[in-house]
Amino acid sequence: MAMAAAVEEEEEAEAEAGRPMLEDERKGKQGKGRRYGLVDYRALPAYMRDNEYILRYYRCEWPLPQVLLSAFSIHNETLNVWTHLIGFFIFLALTIYTATKVPNVDLQSLQNLPDMLRNADLHKIQAELAACLPSLPHFSDLQKMKDEFRSSWNSIDVLPSLSRWRLLELLSNCLPNRFTHSNETNPSILESMQEDIVTVIAPHFIRPISRWPFFAFLGGAMFCLLASSTCHLLSCHSRRLAYIMLRLDYAGIAALITTSFYPPVYYSFMCHPFFCNLYLSFITILGLATIAFSLLPVFQNPEFRTIRACLFFGMGASGVIPVFHKLILFWHQPEALITTGYEVLMGLFYGLGALVYATRVPERWMPGKFDIAGHSHQLFHVLVVAGAYTHYHAGLLYLKWRDQQGC
Structure with a gap:
């Protein structure tokens, strides 16, 4: 009886304030805080009134534990x-x-190189690459790279690092042109070599952009x-x-x-x-x-x-x-x-x-x-x-x- 009287008094106070108590809210208060009911738009304080076309199922000034648990219940939010x-x-x-x-670069992809490249004379390719560099634009910026080629390419598993894919394209174009001046390599092998340089070796030279x-x-x-x-x-x-x-x-x-x-x-x-x-x-x-x-x-x-x-x-x-x-x-x-x-x-x-x-x-x-x-x-x-x-x-x-x- 005391609880019912208290709820009735609160209803009267809310009515005088122009905010009617809804049935869901009334049940929530009678449940001694164990259930927090959803209210309609008219029952919201001014700071919560944002969309007058959403009429029902609002949570209004719930305690923080119930607010967090409401993520797993049904309401308009x-x-x-x-x-x-x-x-x-x-x-x-x-x-x-x-x-x-x-980028996803497969480090095992070098195993797929054609026999021609795996068995190539690496020192000969090293010399050819070093000879290509002076013909490239901005040679002064590439001197360090040229030194890397001369000093560090001792096996196909130890490749120097370049900073731009574009340099690999230039090198791939340079090598076949130089090899065509000799009788050691036929055009079909050169085309295969050029393709392999760009598509297989090149990813190992890439230093990805920022x-x-x-x-x-x-x-x-x-x-x-x-x-x-x-x-x-x-x-x-x-x-x-x-x-x-x-x-x-x-x-x-x-x-x-x-x-x-x-x-x-x-x-x-x-x-x-x-x-x-x-x-x-x-x-x-x-x-x-x-x-x-x-x-x-x-x-x-x-x-x-x-x-x-x-x-x-x-x-x-x-x-x-x-x-x-x-x-x-x-x-x-x-x-x-x-x-x-x-x-x-x-x-x-x-x-x-x-x-x-x-x-x-x-x-x-x-x-x-x-x-x-x-x-x-x-x-x-x-x-x-x-x-x-x-x-x-x-x-x-x-x-x-x-x-x-x-x-």
Whole structure:
């Protein structure tokens, strides 16, 4: 009786404050805290009211242990939590795979060399390579490499390390030309030798280009996805924690957009340092400015939803300039066209996600019908993961392109 009287008194107090107690909430209070009920939009405090078209199944100011356990229960944030949490683990796996397998050079591939190369007079090839070097451009920069050839190539298992695949192509072109001036080798063997130098020996000469832009993107993607998932899980705990989590979420979005620029800009303009530094500096400053703006308390208000979407969309749209610049420089390179196709697809995913987020489609058409599954924020999350995954494949192509061709 005392418990029922206390609940009735609280109901009256809430009614006077303009916040009716729902049946689920009432049962939760009568259950002495063992069950925390879901409430509807009208029962939320002002700081939790973000989407008026999601009508039910809200968690409201739950204790932290129950908030953490709610990741495994059904409410209107369940899929928001898991779409990006699963995305985080996908990108964690991709990061590990990339770090350990790209490039994947099989050290046993030398065993597949034709008998002609395995049984070749290595000292003769050494002399021919050393003779080729003076005919190559920028010979002064290659003197050290020439010394390596002369001093260290004593067996086929001890190969000197070169810094560019392009040098291997030049050497492969040089050797057959020199051998054709003698009667020792016929053209068919020379063609086979040239092919083997490029496709079999060359990977052992490769010193891969810098990977930091690609791993910066992967780190930005993981930070964004984990911050978003954490925000959706914990923001119902209290006003203060919601304030912190929302800013972390906005910072994650800005980090993803910013670091998405790093691979295409760095690998497209690595041979043009001025433009590379210009574009990287611009997007980094823009990303930091966006994060700083997102720290303002007014930025999280529902009426600024469209401004938030436009700001992040504008960050992504600024990538159009370096993409066009890349196409102008490398219009004859198929890799430039293919990577641009990936980037356009990524932009479509991100842009559509921003549009869905800003317009709150489809729940605005049928309020209450998409409370658990299918509402705009969940679609936005899926599109973000799809866009980031598309960009990952573009990054792999950039790595292969630059590893093979250098500048």
